[in-house]
Amino acid sequence: MKEILGQVTNTPLFGVIISLVAFEIGMFIFKKTKLAIFNPLLIATIIVMGFLHFTGVEVKNYMLGANFVVFFLAPATVVLAVPLFQKIDLLKKYFIPIIGGGIIGAITAIVSVVIIGKLLGIDHNLLLSFMPKSITTPIGIEVSRMLGGIPSITVFAIIITGITGNVAAPFIYSVFRVKHPVAKGLGLGISSHAVGTSRAIEMGEIEGAMSALSIVIAGILTLALAPIVKMVL
Structure with missing residues (x-):
């Protein structure tokens, strides 16, 4: 039995299938519960970890296929430019608040961790x-590796x-009376990246576009600031 399992798991297809099946289970649970805490990514991660632990399959075998999934993360992120392009006029109108908010948010995210x-x-x-x-x-x-x-x-x-961020954003916006769609989108994207952006898109087109933009801003600024903070540590 172990020999058969070893042959099956020693192929790239194994990692891809396990990842897709785990994510589909996560999506099913999320759609049934409608609770943000049951995020498909979190559920899929737990399922994969549990499977590897209880079956004894080595992580390196899983990663033979999982690396293909990781490879497509970057192109998928580029798709976030679509809602931004659709709201390019807003970017021009609120350029200074958007860039300023992005810089402050990125710095806060790093400094708070430290x-x-x-x-x-x-x-x-x-x-x-x-x-x-x-x-x-x-x-x-990539920043982590760097x-x-x-x-x-x-x-x-x-x-x-x-x-x-996805779960807490509506409550936080309500408590602090944040009503402007640009501010909502920036806050979610800067603090909670793509998962937060999914919540922003639910709030409205403007929120989704601004959140997508802030993901780019946060990424660029973190790439620039993180090495500097590391040297200070």
């Missing part, structure tokens, strides 16, 4: 892994950050 991490005494490598938590996964993985962090930890932090 401060909280230092207070809690988090290991240096873990701290570096958490720093790109607020940017989209493809960029976050800093010397642990990409798998970074991905987990990105997922948790996105789900938290």
Whole structure:
């Protein structure tokens, strides 16, 4: 039995199929519950981790196929430019607030991790892994590698950050009376990347477009700022 399992899992197709099946299960649970906490990405991650643990399949075997999925993350992120292009006039109109808000948001995302991490005494490598938590996964993985962090930890932090923003955004906007669609979109995109953008799109076209834009801004600024923060640490 182990020999058969070893032959099956030692092919790239295995990782792709497991990833797709796990995500489809996550989508099914999410659609049935309608609860943001049951985010398909989180459910899929738990399923894959559980499967590998209980079957004893090595991670390197899974990654033979999973790397194909990772490869397509970057092109998928580019698609976010579509809603931005549709609202290009808004970008021109609110250029200064958008760029200013993006810079402040990106700095806050990094500095807050450093401060909280230092207070809690988090290991240096873990701290570096958490720093790109607020940017989209493809960029976050590369930033983590560049800093010397642990990409798998970074991905987990990105997922948790996105789900938290997705769930908490409506409540936060209500408490602080944030009503402007541009502000809502920027806040979600800067803090919660693509998962937050999915919530922004539900709020409206303007929110979705601004959130997509802020993902790009956050990614670029984090790439520039993270190495500087690392040198200070």
